[in-house]
Amino acid sequence: MLDVAAPPAVSPDPPRDCPICPRLVAYRAANAAANPTWFNGPAPSFGDDEARLLVAGLAPGRTGANRTGRPFTGDHAGILLYETLIATGFATGFYDPNGEDDLRLVDCMITNAVRCAPPGNKPETVEEANCRPFLQARLAALPRLKVIVTLGDVSRRNILRALGLKASAGIAGHGSEFQAGPYVVLNSYHCSRLNTNTGRLTPEMFRAVFERARELVG
Template sequence: MTAPPAVDPSHDCVLCPRLSGHIAAWRTKEPDWHNGPVPTWLPPQGENAVRLLIVGLAPGARGANRTGRPFTGDASGEALFAGLDRHGLARGHRPGSAGEGVDLIGTAITNAVRCVPPENRPVAAEINACRAYLEPTLARFAKLQAVLTLGKIAHDACIRALGGRVSAHPFGHGAQTALNGLTIVSSYHCSRYNMNTGRLTEAMFDAVIADVAGMVQGR
């Protein structure tokens, strides 16, 4: 009997030599950090409670690479968890905590690339290789209704993982598309750069989270 595909890479995954070498350097520098592929973060009720999956780009060097939880511990997490808390998709957010102490509600969070990349920039081969984990992650949640993709790379990775053509489901802030029974909602990434430059404002991001919360909460 064939084993089901792994939904999370092993802590010592070497699928992408550049990324595993980068993590090895972090393990030497900060041995007490997570320093490995970051698994999908589930709500306390488990995967059967998940109706929304949020997909980011990759772990932050001093954020998820340190904590082992997507978006936790960096500036992008501060914007994300504040919005999720406001709209009933998380609880326990404290301003400035960047996700420390948060519990998700009906929501799971993952990344298109599970390992921290040098300069926060994965290359195409790494994005493609990590689709081996994104595909089963998208399939694991029996009650999944919507996917929120943060940034074009995450969006395109999800479309391809679901067997779609990117040209038929283009990225756009606030755009929605349907694929394989799921609603895919895209947003600019809530990175510090995007927020500081005004490419993405708190109001813009909040509107997208409000929309997707309404979808999965039946409002």
């Protein structure tokens, strides 16, 4: 079994004014200047501290979690994700794109490999590495974790690196399933508009991943 203990003195979520990545700090400041009522900070994880399922995205969207402060809330990807979590029993309540809802995750937590919104929705490799201690701490803070759903291959590679494995470990592609240390990893195409509008990812394909996660957690 891999040692998934968190690095010393690292919280599962970065501070609101995290200064580590200069490019992301500058982008955060620019967004705050233009939209002062937005969250404009590293988006914290959201969900159940006793979760057996972790859903890992790549980074917050500028008008999504960067605006609302909750992962996958406010952008197109959140609609399919939260509808699917509700349908498969990993969430209750209703989802509102502004976060003004009673949504609650059940046996599930959502996080991102990079916690600050990146320009163009594309974090740089060094930014992924800088944020990895927080991802490691998030994994270590979930004592009952059994299954990780990665949304996209970049998320999958970051999870593997956080577990001390090579980024090439495991199996790429939608619907892939493999063991990574103590966890089963299920990989899905990201639920972004780019994939759903083109038919690369259908609601049925996406739901099948979470139905499999349901089977695995019991």
